[in-house]
Amino acid sequence: METRSTQKHIRISPRKVKIVLDLIRGKDVDTAVGILKNTPKAASPEILKLLTKVTADAENNLSLNRDNLYVSECFVGPGMTLKRLMPRAKGSADRILKRTSHITIAVAEKE
16 A cells, blocks of 8 residues: 655755655655654755655554555655746846745555
8 A cells, every 4th residue: 555645835946855855765764754854955854744744644544554664656846936036237137936846755565
């Protein structure tokens, strides 16, 4: 059995989130939590919240054992991009793109 959850519109660039997700892919849930708590990246707290949510869903809704759970799948996709303008010389402007992310994590029970 597999449980999957998604967090949308996280105000961090997908490129930065992917670095942290690569660290926990395929790991046990307890190991992944330890990695996220000790990783000094801005995406770590958001991913930790989502992993905790998915693990709780697996335990409560599907009655899976937490000791047998591992991160079977995790990926990030681009969300909407906020477009802002920054004034530049001679009355011109540059566009600033503030990117958002959609993070998906799935946990499954070891066979």
